[in-house]
Amino acid sequence: MSRPRAYLFDLDGTVYRGSEPCPYAADVLGELCREGFVVRYLTNNSAARPDQVTHKLHAMGIPCEPEWVISSTHVAAAWCLSDGVSQVAGIGEIGLFQTLNDAGVEAVPAEECGSAEALVVGICRSFTYAMMSAGLDLVRGGARFIATNRDATYPLEGGRFQPGAGALVASLETCTGVAPLVMGKPEPAMISLALSGTGIEVSEALMVGDRRDTDIACGLAAGCPTWLVLTGVETQLMPGESGSDDLRELLK
Numbered sequence: 001m002s003r004p005r006a007y008l009f010d011l012d013g014t015v016y017r018g019s020e021p022c023p024y025a026a027d028v029l030g031e032l033c034r035e036g037f038v039v040r041y042l043t044n045n046s047a048a049r050p051d052q053v054t055h056k057l058h059a060m061g062i063p064c065e066p067e068w069v070i071s072s073t074h075v076a077a078a079w080c081l082s083d084g085v086s087q088v089a090g091i092g093e094i095g096l097f098q099t100l101n102d103a104g105v106e107a108v109p110a111e112e113c114g115s116a117e118a119l120v121v122g123i124c125r126s127f128t129y130a131m132m133s134a135g136l137d138l139v140r141g142g143a144r145f146i147a148t149n150r151d152a153t154y155p156l157e158g159g160r161f162q163p164g165a166g167a168l169v170a171s172l173e174t175c176t177g178v179a180p181l182v183m184g185k186p187e188p189a190m191i192s193l194a195l196s197g198t199g200i201e202v203s204e205a206l207m208v209g210d211r212r213d214t215d216i217a218c219g220l221a222a223g224c225p226t227w228l229v230l231t232g233v234e235t236q237l238m239p240g241e242s243g244s245d246d247l248r249e250l251l252k
């Protein structure tokens with residue numbers, strides 16, 4: 001294949017698995033950066049703060065700058081700003097509230113809001129019935145229902161899983177009867193946001209990930225070439241599909 005101008009990497013299962021880097025991740029990412037390619041990290045994890053991701057990658061010897069990290073909360077913030085929404089109710093963790101506030105969207109916990117233009121829901125490991133109830137009131141009161149992502153589970157070390165944001169979003173979808181607007185992968189917005197300001201077209205980038213139903217589907221929806229690595233969820237390539245066992249093939 002001809003070399004892309006930008007490489008867009010999913011994180012979990014593509015660059016690392018929990019606290020372990022994926023095979024050859026440090027070598028390949030280091031080489032791509034030395035060669036001058038644009039590298040970005042795209043994660044559905046709404047709680048991931050760019051500085052924390054950067055710190056984690058640096059500890060693995062993988063190059064990263066905070067501006068290279070785009071989470072589903074960044075997409076939610078961009079949506080709010082483009083829609084003129086400057087204040088939202090949130091259900092999520094500190095990373096969600098900080099990312100929205102840093103982007104200029106005032107985010108207040110849903111339980112503390114009487115009304116809001118939008119309700120942004122991300123992973124929240126302290127999720128309660130009271131939060132669900134507040135979310136129901138807000139959506140019934142006219143707040144737009146924004147889901148950072150619909151991921152059912154969140155992978156941990158040792159092959160374990162935690163419930164993902166999708167499980168919380170489903171509870172709110174059930175009680176409100178309203179389908180959310182989804183921000184993260186497989187929706188295509190994260191790719192255009194990742195490339196904004198680079199001068200690189202979506203067709204000139206490569207979306208690299210370990211899941212067909214999020215990473216690869218996101219690339220296809222955005223019109224971005226894709227590359228499936230078999231270091232995470234998927235275990236084999238389909239006929240004609242672009243991909244490889246690990247990241248080394250990207251240097252060829």
Ligand SMILES: [Mg+2]
Pocket residue numbers: 010011012013014209210211232
């Ligand atoms: Mg992944």
